[in-house]
Amino acid sequence: MTSGRVAANAHIPFLELGRQVDALREELDGAVSSVLDEGRFVLGPRVAEFEQAFADWCGAGYCVGVASGTDALALALQAVGVRSGDEVIVPANTCVPTVAAVESLGATAVLADVDQRTFTLSHESVIATRTERTRAVVPVHLYGFCADVDAIRDAAPGLRVVEDAAQAHGAELRGRRAGTLGDAAAFSFYPTKNLGALGDAGAVVTNNSDVAGRARLLRAYGERERYTSVLSGRNSRLDEVQAAVLLVKLRYLDAWTERRRAIAARYENLLAGRRLTCPVEPDGWRHAWHLYVVRVGDRDEVRRRLASRGIETLVHYPRPMHGHPAYTALAHPGLEKSEQLAREVMSLPLYPELRDDEVESVAFALSEALSE
Numbered sequence: 027m028t029s030g031r032v033a034a035n036a037h038i039p040f041l042e043l044g045r046q047v048d049a050l051r052e053e054l055d056g057a058v059s060s061v062l063d064e065g066r067f068v069l070g071p072r073v074a075e076f077e078q079a080f081a082d083w084c085g086a087g088y089c090v091g092v093a094s095g096t097d098a099l100a101l102a103l104q105a106v107g108v109r110s111g112d113e114v115i116v117p118a119n120t121c122v123p124t125v126a127a128v129e130s131l132g133a134t135a136v137l138a139d140v141d142q143r144t145f146t147l148s149h150e151s152v153i154a155t156r157t158e159r160t161r162a163v164v165p166v167h168l169y170g171f172c173a174d175v176d177a178i179r180d181a182a183p184g185l186r187v188v189e190d191a192a193q194a195h196g197a198e199l200r201g202r203r204a205g206t207l208g209d210a211a212a213f214s215f216y217p218t219k220n221l222g223a224l225g226d227a228g229a230v231v232t233n234n235s236d237v238a239g240r241a242r243l244l245r246a247y248g249e250r251e252r253y254t255s256v257l258s259g260r261n262s263r264l265d266e267v268q269a270a271v272l273l274v275k276l277r278y279l280d281a282w283t284e285r286r287r288a289i290a291a292r293y294e295n296l297l298a299g300r301r302l303t304c305p306v307e308p309d310g311w312r313h314a315w316h317l318y319v320v321r322v323g324d325r326d327e328v329r330r331r332l333a334s335r336g337i338e339t340l341v342h343y344p345r346p347m348h349g350h351p352a353y354t355a356l357a358h359p360g361l362e363k364s365e366q367l368a369r370e371v372m373s374l375p376l377y378p379e380l381r382d383d384e385v386e387s388v389a390f391a392l393s394e395a396l397s398e
């Protein structure tokens with residue numbers, strides 16, 4: 027490593043969203059302004075245009091814009107037939123919204139463990155946790171890496187499969203993109219995601235026209251026409267300002283994903299042979315690198331050493347689902363891998379606007395921290 031030495035006063039935050047806003051400022055101003063000129067603010071032409079564009083980008087038949095990724099997951103589950111009292115299998119290594127979406131329907135989340143190598147839902151654990159009440163399974167494409175939905179489908183015939191693709195815009199499994207792998211998928215456009223709005227937003231994506239039709243009804247009180255509700259729904263609408271912003275940003279998403287991939291490749295190269303476990307990208311997978319997550323036994327100490335060198339890291343996630351006080355009731359034996367990951371994972375800065383010299387500084391500081 028030549029230019030990788032960290033300046034004494036180095037400060038590399040985990041994420042600096044302002045860089046993207048600065049680069050797109052004029053286009054974003056124009057997009058917001060055009061909505062103001064038009065004067066339609068909810069479910070108007072921009073939402074329809076974005077839905078078509080994002081469905082096409084995913085290679086899917088339909089996209090239904092909603093208010094958040096959590097709502098997208100809840101509405102997708104409801105649209106594929108999950109009802110109050112059903113069990114839904116979700117990985118223990120995920121963030122709270124996955125479980126919150128299930129519980130918002132009155133359904134019961136059942137935790138399954140993850141694969142040690144890919145950190146995503148293990149099909150063996152799905153078999154072990156299935157009961158006669160299980161209606162659906164939610165593979166979470168964590169960190170931008172697709173869960174092996176094909177293996178999960180084979181292991182769990184008859185279950186509905188709803189992808190949590192909140193971190194996986196553009197990720198691929200065996201040539202198909204996230205959003206097309208199950209019966210339906212949920213995307214989030216929270217500002218820090220690979221495609222982020224300027225606030226909360228999300229989408230249900232599916233190839234099934236009936237599922238899309240139901241999601242479309244459910245996001246607006248189940249109304250087939252005004253003041254005639256045919257399903258028991260909610261208010262979860264995507265607004266025109268967010269859709270206009272997302273249309274601007276979608277044009278950059280391929281380039282941003284390529285940049286994420288280049289940074290990940292650089293990290294892999296610079297960190298080869300160090301005493302940590304780097305993430306994998308086996309044949310047949312295309313990682314979207316929402317997060318670059320390494321594993322190291324003395325994680326908390328390594329993070330402290332990095333912080334003292336001005337490098338900010340985060341932990342996704344510091345607790346398995348059943349480690350949250352609100353969800354201890356979901357604990358059961360057989361979630362050891364998720365528990366171990368929560369103790370060992372650490373996320374390095376990775377976003378499209380991160381500069382090469384910063385990537386090198388992070389890798390250099392990490393190498394030092396590991397051998398201190």
Ligand SMILES: *Cc1c(COP(=O)(O)O)cnc(C)c1O
Nearest residue numbers: 094095096123124192193214216
């Ligand atoms: C962000 C996220 C969600 C929730 O999305 P919101 O838009 O914040 O509601 C759900 N699942 C995963 C894995 C996420 O990363």
